[in-house]
Amino acid sequence: MTSPTPSPSISGLTPDPVTAPAAFLEHLYAVAVQRAQPLQSLGQHLPAPPKGRTLVLGAGKAGASMAQALEALWPAEAPLSGLVVTRYHHIPPRPAGLPQRIEIVEAAHPVPDAAGLAAAQRMLQLTEGLSADDLVLCLISGGGSALLTLPAKGLTLAEKQRINRALLESGAHIGEMNCVRKHLSRIKGGRLAAACAPARVVTLTISDVPGDDPSVIASGPTVPDATSCAEALAILDRYRIEVPAEVRAALEAGTLETPKPDSPVFTGQSVHLIATPRQSLEAAAAVARAAGLPVHVLADDLEGESREVGKVHAALARSVVRHGTPFARPCLILSGGETTVTIRPQPAGSPRGRGGRAGEFCLGLAQALQGLDGVWALAADTDGIDGVEDNAGARVAPDTLARAEALGLRIDRFLDRNDAYGYFEALGDLVVTGPTNTNVNDFRALLIL
Template sequence: MAGGWDDASARAALREMFEAGVRAADPLTVLAPHLPEPTADGRVVVVGVGKAAAKMALAVEQAWPGLPLSGLVIAPHGADIPDPPPVRRIPVRFGNHPVPDAAGAAAAAEILAAVQGLSARDLVLFLVSGGGSSLSTLPAPGLTLDDLVAVNRELLRCGAPIDAMNCIRKHLSAFSGGRVAAAAHPARVVTLAISDVPGDDPAVIASGPTIADPTSFAEARALVAHYRMRLPEAALRHLERAAEETPKPGDPRLANTELRMIATPMLALRAMAEEARAMGLAPLILGDALEGEARELGRVLGGIALSAATHGVPVGRGAVLLSGGETTVTIDGAAGEGGRGTETLLGLALALNGAAGIWSLCCDTDGIDGKSDAAGAIATPDTLARARALGRDPRAALAGHDSTGLFRALGDLVVTGPTLTNVNDVRAVLIA
């Protein structure tokens, strides 16, 4: 026991906090109050992309029973409602994440076709959540899907932050960066967004298909150079030609658009804080936009936790440090079964070096950390000792991007399956 907490109770508390954060962003709970009044004499077209797309579409159907709807949404393969209603008024198509596939590209083309030819009396409801960039990868004229698959792999490898990645994606796409809203003109376009990005910038969420894009081809080229990206020749030529810019702020085709943010990372963190208070813990939210290299952020969080445990600064024992945001993992060689959350967590565990009375959780609210089947993992005061007892070297696992493999061997993964929402990574460090 440490301050009234043992291993079992600390693990359970971390899981309960995480589940509270996910519940706070459940589309079936948060979406309906943000719906606009349906048009009286026009069509209602519902389209969307992202990890929460299937559940967001179901929330619309439940809120508007009997209303004629058309359109479709794109969700990741396997991320549909477990028990769908017998008839879906908003069909669900599927694409791949994080590497795009032909099914997602075909569905993105369907969405563009569905919003064209509308009038000012019609309403387009666009449902967007994180993950939509790869799900709706539709190549710009002159590019192929293979080109954009290669681009996407390089973006995931290079360690660029999400806003930089999406700037490049927008300028190689026929779908992103405001192009869906432009195609829907003159219809009214209302976007309901679940944010998974630092700062909740709607132009970054899924590369902003209905949002004016302030970035440029020149900026995209500069980012490619800065991160030394090895892009296909066709993509480089397209960026150099800069033939058709994305719709910019003030574009008249986007004049009849509106954004409504329905769930954010801070919303999830506040729900986690309330859960912590109910357990008698003092929560401290460090921020919802903590970025950087995953292992380095873990080191920083470990240092803060040690200061709290040793000096009572910025909080004392009996507290929990909460944070959110999207880290990056720079792949600099062969990679094992890694993930942003588990890599952050292993960096944190190494920084703590077995300090007594500190338990930690790092998870992705979509239920999938990186390419694994887990949302993330939990680290305990004896994580390093147990790993070494199994013959696993924690530092070697971190260097080889095999953090998930290490936590899997320890039985400490948090497995939820797809949650059908996405407000980015959350982290909780319990200091007993």
């Protein structure tokens, strides 16, 4: 049994892809994560201090590391204060000598809790009394939708939690989920920006969504929303998710509508992407090319059922191995994006499987590869947490199925109950890093030798 992958770190030497393929892929993952750290690029997007005060508001899995980067880069003599909410256990150690000027609190993800509700309420209170001389720096990253929760009128926190769980298990893609979240919130979908008016708002964001659309990242609390109440209602109906009658009536009447692109509250505001999935993939690709490997970046915005995306990657690998098309071997294939996992119903009393998108991708990939020689893979979420588990993802090798079968593990049964964690834990092939304090979504790498 192999040991879990340690926390992502970058050593001076790149492991040899031929003699140490698993270590090589882990190194590329660490490079991708490092590229997405806020301190790498936040400074180039900071405005000058304003005439008035500077208020910092933020939410997301990278919220704490973004706040610390801002504290390190903001002029020491310029006033700075505010509140940022991040996921539990996602506050990195504070660098020695760095004074704390921004309060950081923790809340639950992916299902919101009372701590996130309290943080959202406090943020709206902090916006009271802002003037045109003031600046609001909004630090937004993936996970902010759950962490910054303030239910719409007629909706309790318990009901919001139920709806959120149902969305997560429905197979809805991130755009659909966030359309609903925006219309069932008093702070998302541009409403935080509206609360900050007339102050200038500068949003600094780390993208974890396909297409890098700021209105989708964390449900766009500071940017215009082009979706509608009617669309949110259609999504709820499509996935058969019930809402209270009062909320349904408000959606039908359009009274829960969000601020639109032509709203004057967005005049003079700006949004800057400080880290994206593509940048992390390209950073990993550069390291692999320096090691002598041809690299092919498929896309940074792949969507779909995780297991099916795994099967598609397996088909591509088979074509490379057997026919030398569309790429010659050896090569490295990279992809990113945000896939989905639809939870399969289980018999009453049966234990629920454990795992997330990256692990389920690896299950689908391993099943379809059927032990194909010369193919290694790693899939992991760049935030270090695959779903709600303690692993970032998993890895696949040519002997994955053989080792599992020797232990009596049938991969189809693990797929049936969405139990990627149980399968790869038994093999010692979980990628366990702990929180990385950033988030540019899925990282997938196939090494074909």
